[in-house]
Amino acid sequence: RKEVEQDPGPFNVPEGATVAFNCTYSNSASQSFFWYRQDCRKEPKLLMSVYSSGNEDGRFTAQLNRASQYISLLIRDSKLSDSATYLCVDYLNSGGYQKVTFGIGTKLQVIP
Amino acid sequence: EAQVTQNPRYLITVTGKKLTVTCSQNMNHEYMSWYRQDPGLGLRQIYYSMNVEVTDKGDVPEGYKVSRKEKRNFPLILESPSPNQTSLYFCASSLARSFNSPLHFGNGTRLTVT
Numbered sequence: 001r002k003e004v005e006q007d008p009g010p011f012n013v014p015e016g017a018t019v020a021f022n023c024t025y026s027n028s029a030s031q032s033f034f035w036y037r038q039d040c041r042k043e044p045k046l047l048m049s050v051y052s053s054g055n056e057d058g059r060f061t062a063q064l065n066r067a068s069q070y071i072s073l074l075i076r077d078s079k080l081s082d083s084a085t086y087l088c089v090d091y092l093n094s095g096g097y098q099k100v101t102f103g104i105g106t107k108l109q110v111i112p
Numbered sequence: 113e114a115q116v117t118q119n120p121r122y123l124i125t126v127t128g129k130k131l132t133v134t135c136s137q138n139m140n141h142e143y144m145s146w147y148r149q150d151p152g153l154g155l156r157q158i159y160y161s162m163n164v165e166v167t168d169k170g171d172v173p174e175g176y177k178v179s180r181k182e183k184r185n186f187p188l189i190l191e192s193p194s195p196n197q198t199s200l201y202f203c204a205s206s207l208a209r210s211f212n213s214p215l216h217f218g219n220g221t222r223l224t225v226t
Contacts, residue, residue, distance in 0.1 A: 008152075032212055034214055036215075041200070041220070041222075042219070042220070043202055043217035043218060043219055043220050044155070044202070044215075044217050045217070046214040046215070049212055049214070087154075087155070089215075098143060098160065098162060100145070100157065100160075100215065101157075102147075102154055102155040102156075103154065104152070104153070104154035105154055
């Protein structure tokens with residue numbers, strides 16, 4: 001089983017739609033989680049950190065469910081500019097050892 | 113401006129010809145790492161460094177070397193490149209001791225080995 005699993009998509013959604021992605025992780029010791037956005041052939045950029053209490057940034061909401069070991073990203077009122085690949089990332093730091101694991105990414109295409 | 117700088121952006125080389133991809137960050141980050149990204153496989157970690165003179169293997173270290181002689185620089189060395197190392201490479205850095213410190217990525221290096 002992959003350490004971080006995502007549905008690669010693509011998800012094709014109309015402009016204005018609400019879309020949600022899930023990502024599951026296998027290491028219960030993972031401490032932090034992030035969503036990154038990657039545009040075609042460009043570097044990943046941090047979209048948002050993910051907290052157990054849930055966090056919101058404009059149209060984006062991220063949630064962490066430790067009991068079920070998944071994180072989610074919700075995008076409301078999708079814009080054409082939201083078209084990108086969304087990478088789920090988990091982070092573990094233990095006794096000087098640090099491991100950052102990326103999911104394969106979920107591709108979103110917002111269509112007019 | 114806080115950034116991670118990789119060079120070159122594009123590199124085409126032949127099998128067996130040693131090459132180095134440079135990576136430099138100006139944010140005084142302890143942690144630096146190298147990833148390769150391939151279609152269908154996502155980002156895979158090659159090597160990482162928690163601080164100067166401290167390096168560790170990631171998930172796919174074979175065929176690569178790194179060094180961390182200074183905090184700001186973390187070059188990736190391919191002693192004898194092979195076609196299966198054709199890929200998109202990213203360098204990244206972050207604060208090592210912070211659980212919530214995100215990774216800052218360089219612009220990427222697209223390597224083709226013929």
